[in-house]
Amino acid sequence: MNTRTRSWRLGLVAAALALCGVVAPARALAASPAVARAAPTSPPASASAQAVGAPLDEGAPLDEGAALFRKGEFAAADQAWRVALEAASTARERARITFNLGNTAYRRGAPLEAVGWYTASLEYDPRASATLKNLALARADAGLGPRDSGSLTSALARAVSAFTPAEAGWLALFGVVLLAAGCVIEAVFGGARGRLALAVGFLLAGIAFGPLVHHATRLEGERALVADTKGLTKRAEPRGDAKGLGELAPGEIVLVRDHYLDWTRVRAKGGEFWVLSAGLFSLR
Amino acid sequence: MQRPMPRFDSSQRARATGPVTLHAPGRPRTAGGLRTPAAQRRAGHQRSPGARVSPLVRACAWLAAALGLLAGGTAVSAAPATPLGPSAALQGGRTGSPTVKVFLRNATVRVGEAAQLFVEVDGADRAEILSPPTAKGLSFEPVSGPSRRESYVITNGRQQRSVRLTFSTAARPTAKGTYEISPVRLRVDGREVSAPAEPLVLRVVEDLDASSMLLFTREELPKSIFEGEPYDIELRFGWDATLRAASVELSLPWWNLPDGVLEVKAPVGSARGQQGIFINRARTPEPADYLGQLTVNGQTFEAMRLRRRYIATRPGKLTFGQSVFEFSQLLRPGSVFEAATTREFYGTLPAFELEVRPIPEEGRPFEWTGAVGRFTADRSLDRRDVDVGDTIKLQVVWSGQGNLEFFEPPDLTRVAGFEGFRVLGVDDDRDPDRRRVVYDLVPLRAGDQTVPAVPLHVFDTHDERFVRIDTEPLTLRVRKVDGADDPFANLGAKADGSEPEVVLDIVDIDPTPKQGPDPAGPSAPLAFGALGALLVVWPFARRAVRRGGDPASASARRRRTARRGLARALQAAGTDPWRMSEALAEYLAARTGEPPAAWVGRDLREWRATAERRGAAGVPTEAALQGLVEVVRELDRARFAADRERPLAGQVAVDRGRVLEVVDALRGGLL
Numbered sequence: 001m002n003t004r005t006r007s008w009r010l011g012l013v014a015a016a017l018a019l020c021g022v023v024a025p026a027r028a029l030a031a032s033p034a035v036a037r038a039a040p041t042s043p044p045a046s047a048s049a050q051a052v053g054a055p056l057d058e059g060a061p062l063d064e065g066a067a068l069f070r071k072g073e074f075a076a077a078d079q080a081w082r083v084a085l086e087a088a089s090t091a092r093e094r095a096r097i098t099f100n101l102g103n104t105a106y107r108r109g110a111p112l113e114a115v116g117w118y119t120a121s122l123e124y125d126p127r128a129s130a131t132l133k134n135l136a137l138a139r140a141d142a143g144l145g146p147r148d149s150g151s152l153t154s155a156l157a158r159a160v161s162a163f164t165p166a167e168a169g170w171l172a173l174f175g176v177v178l179l180a181a182g183c184v185i186e187a188v189f190g191g192a193r194g195r196l197a198l199a200v201g202f203l204l205a206g207i208a209f210g211p212l213v214h215h216a217t218r219l220e221g222e223r224a225l226v227a228d229t230k231g232l233t234k235r236a237e238p239r240g241d242a243k244g245l246g247e248l249a250p251g252e253i254v255l256v257r258d259h260y261l262d263w264t265r266v267r268a269k270g271g272e273f274w275v276l277s278a279g280l281f282s283l284r
Numbered sequence: 285m286q287r288p289m290p291r292f293d294s295s296q297r298a299r300a301t302g303p304v305t306l307h308a309p310g311r312p313r314t315a316g317g318l319r320t321p322a323a324q325r326r327a328g329h330q331r332s333p334g335a336r337v338s339p340l341v342r343a344c345a346w347l348a349a350a351l352g353l354l355a356g357g358t359a360v361s362a363a364p365a366t367p368l369g370p371s372a373a374l375q376g377g378r379t380g381s382p383t384v385k386v387f388l389r390n391a392t393v394r395v396g397e398a399a400q401l402f403v404e405v406d407g408a409d410r411a412e413i414l415s416p417p418t419a420k421g422l423s424f425e426p427v428s429g430p431s432r433r434e435s436y437v438i439t440n441g442r443q444q445r446s447v448r449l450t451f452s453t454a455a456r457p458t459a460k461g462t463y464e465i466s467p468v469r470l471r472v473d474g475r476e477v478s479a480p481a482e483p484l485v486l487r488v489v490e491d492l493d494a495s496s497m498l499l500f501t502r503e504e505l506p507k508s509i510f511e512g513e514p515y516d517i518e519l520r521f522g523w524d525a526t527l528r529a530a531s532v533e534l535s536l537p538w539w540n541l542p543d544g545v546l547e548v549k550a551p552v553g554s555a556r557g558q559q560g561i562f563i564n565r566a567r568t569p570e571p572a573d574y575l576g577q578l579t580v581n582g583q584t585f586e587a588m589r590l591r592r593r594y595i596a597t598r599p600g601k602l603t604f605g606q607s608v609f610e611f612s613q614l615l616r617p618g619s620v621f622e623a624a625t626t627r628e629f630y631g632t633l634p635a636f637e638l639e640v641r642p643i644p645e646e647g648r649p650f651e652w653t654g655a656v657g658r659f660t661a662d663r664s665l666d667r668r669d670v671d672v673g674d675t676i677k678l679q680v681v682w683s684g685q686g687n688l689e690f691f692e693p694p695d696l697t698r699v700a701g702f703e704g705f706r707v708l709g710v711d712d713d714r715d716p717d718r719r720r721v722v723y724d725l726v727p728l729r730a731g732d733q734t735v736p737a738v739p740l741h742v743f744d745t746h747d748e749r750f751v752r753i754d755t756e757p758l759t760l761r762v763r764k765v766d767g768a769d770d771p772f773a774n775l776g777a778k779a780d781g782s783e784p785e786v787v788l789d790i791v792d793i794d795p796t797p798k799q800g801p802d803p804a805g806p807s808a809p810l811a812f813g814a815l816g817a818l819l820v821v822w823p824f825a826r827r828a829v830r831r832g833g834d835p836a837s838a839s840a841r842r843r844r845t846a847r848r849g850l851a852r853a854l855q856a857a858g859t860d861p862w863r864m865s866e867a868l869a870e871y872l873a874a875r876t877g878e879p880p881a882a883w884v885g886r887d888l889r890e891w892r893a894t895a896e897r898r899g900a901a902g903v904p905t906e907a908a909l910q911g912l913v914e915v916v917r918e919l920d921r922a923r924f925a926a927d928r929e930r931p932l933a934g935q936v937a938v939d940r941g942r943v944l945e946v947v948d949a950l951r952g953g954l955l
Binding site: 063066069070090091092093095096099100103104106130133134137138164165166167168169170172173175176179180183186187188189190191194205209212215216 | 791805818829
């Protein structure tokens with residue numbers, strides 16, 4: 001083995017380590033809500049002042065909906081937040097507004113609508129603990145079962161859907177880095193340990209790519225939640241006298257494919273069907 | 285002194301009745317057992333009439349027949365002769381057409397003995413039974429067959445072929461009398477025939493010998509029992525101790541439980557062990573207690589006992605048909621040339637009935653949970669001095685005669701007096717002789733407390749009324765512990781037993797608008813592209829890295845670990861110049877892939893010049909090599925300045941640090 005080989009080895013290892021060192025902080029920096037929150041409008045000083053004992057909303061820039069909500073005017077708050085939702089341009093803001101709309105619906109005594117809003121909020125912020133908690137409560141009040149059935153499939157689905165597309169991209173890239181490290185170790189050191197490192201690299205990369213694959217293979221389009229407590233009858237044609245093909249259960253999420261008068265064509269388990277639009281809650 | 289269980293000549297019986305397995309005392313049998321030849325035939329070994337010959341004799345007959353056929357001119361039959369016996373024959377079909385013969389092996393049989401019926405069809409290639417024989421009071425087994433037998437007769441070169449199809453079935457009468465067996469309908473070569481023209485008559489008589497040679501009794505049962513009340517059926521059976529047993533079997537028509545009857549575990553059997561007994565020609569034996577020798581009316585019997593416990597779950601009348609005890613006496617053991625000779629005895633037990641009465645509604649308490657019988661109750665606590673919040677185990681044991689396995693134990697959360705305790709769980713252990721229930725209790729209040737009586741409402745079958753059985757109360761000291769007055773305050777319960785109001789509400793709104801852009805991340809194409817690029821580049825990069833050879837090879841590993849080995853060897857060498865030189869040679873050999881001897885006495889400058897001329901990569905410079913040259917020279921000087929046995933210890937000018945410093949300066953290249 002000569003000096004060139006040695007320098008190759010060192011160079012590859014150094015590159016892999018550098019990649020690991022650079023990517024991880026970058027990802028953490030980009031994904032950290034604390035950093036993002038502290039950036040332009042919420043100085044850390046005011047945040048700490050809130051935590052000391054002042055009323056939660058005092059000093060914070062309340063939006064119109066929040067002010068109305070505090071006064072108990074839930075219908076007006078709902079309207080204000082709907083307008084704000086139309087104007088919102090970021091996923092974080094849409095997650096906040098849909099969460100607040102869920103609270104408004106819950107306070108108005110419409111738990112099924114609240115389930116729809118919370119579910120929509122989770123589309124933007126899948127791991128928001130407050131949203132998950134409120135969703136569980138709203139589902140229970142609406143007579144729906146828990147969102148997670150507890151099965152292995154359900155747990156895996158929850159795991160891969162717990163990341164935003166941006167997080168999933170970073171995670172996948174991190175998986176590439178891990179795989180590259182495994183490749184380098186295998187190439188430089190060889191032997192059983194090298195092969196083990198390569199296998200672990202492939203395994204971790206596969207896991208890291210899971211959320212990205214989930215997002216990439218997810219069908220694009222408007223999603224809707226069945227918000228009728230009795231469920232919705234699936235029909236082959238958009239007519240009330242068309243033959244019923246079964247029921248969509250309350251709380252089920254479907255993909256909207258088409259609209260016709262009062263009917264919506266949805267894609268659900270078993271194919272595409274027409275259901276009454278009034279029983280659907282759009283998660284867009 | 286206990287007498288061992290009877291030992292049977294298993295080799296003889298194996299030839300006579302099939303394999304038999306005997307039990308060691310106390311060990312239940314799982315296979316094998318004692319079985320009569322008749323039962324053996326019914327269990328799948330049914331033979332044609334007259335076929336009771338040893339296998340060797342039969343094989344010889346076949347051999348003789350084959351030899352005769354080869355010799356020619358002799359009538360040959362492959363099967364034994366048709367047995368003689370009472371029969372009713374019918375000429376079925378047209379003259380010269382196939383004939384059908386239906387006959388009983390024995391027109392008179394003893395109660396319990398198999399009455400075998402055969403249907404023989406001669407001169408037909410195909411036959412099937414359309415309606416099997418029937419008789420009032422008799423139950424025939426499914427018809428088996430046909431067995432096919434063909435024979436050829438060659439007389440003066442003329443060949444004649446005959447075919448016989450044989451069906452067989454059997455019935456086992458359980459009561460004496462005369463039975464008329466209906467004709468059998470068959471389809472023979474496409475034509476329907478019925479045979480015989482007159483019904484067959486079967487006479488069933490009592491086995492008089494059995495009454496003197498066999499013991500077969502039943503323990504008395506009450507005339508009636510109550511629904512849910514257990515009852516035992518105990519049969520004692522045995523044979524004269526002077527008889528040599530070949531097989532033992534019971535025919536019990538009530539053995540398969542009717543609807544509404546459950547079998548429960550009976551008390552433990554005889555201390556002399558158990559033996560497997562075949563019942564109703566089953567393929568697996570049932571355990572029966574061996575009782576040893578019993579003397580009844582001056583006669584000694586080898587006795588066994590079959591005991592089962594049942595519970596009737598619905599009122600009505602239970603009928604138990606006549607039971608038959610089949611005993612086969614071994615008269616002469618069999619051999620290779622002949623089958624064993626046996627004699628069968630059939631003991632009977634009359635049919636009997638049992639009335640099951642319903643539990644009366646009158647006086648039935650609300651708390652009654654299905655207990656029937658006569659019970660006693662006992663209780664205990666695992667400890668009597670506890671802290672508030674500690675768990676105590678209250679064990680209640682009910683024992684006696686009754687359906688101990690089937691009633692529901694009292695629910696202490698509904699029993700008055702247990703308000704000061706929290707019931708965490710119940711451990712229920714069911715046994716036919718006793719019922720043990722362990723309640724996990726937590727005392728909720730401090731001070732001296734009493735664990736109240738645990739009541740159980742039982743329907744007493746002797747007095748025919750409902751009674752309440754209470755355990756004795758127990759006293760308990762509960763010490764107060766700070767903060768443990770209500771150990772379930774956070775678990776949804778209060779000390780006073782009332783459920784606290786559990787309040788759940790949603791998390792409040794987020795009033796602060798989120799400013800700034802969403803965190804950006806690499807897109808899916810970028811991530812997948814990076815993955816693809818890595819997978820494409822990696823094979824080339826790997827090949828480039830490994831151009832110098834396999835990094836996992838022995839020489840590469842030796843080269844990588846040479847520095848550590850040198851440091852260890854120098855540490856061990858101390859100031860011994862011989863060992864230091866050897867360590868250095870070992871190191872240089874590992875680095876260059878040569879044997880250590882190549883570096884003994886080598887001219888380093890010459891080596892460098894040669895390597896440079898060859899164009900090898902990583903050749904150290906002259907200046908870099910100078911240090912190593914000096915170290916080697918110094919070690920050589922120290923080595924050869926004296927004997928190996930008396931080196932210049934402590935006078936070597938180079939030490940371990942200097943050697944390592946020199947080799948470290950050279951690392952990265954050839955060295």
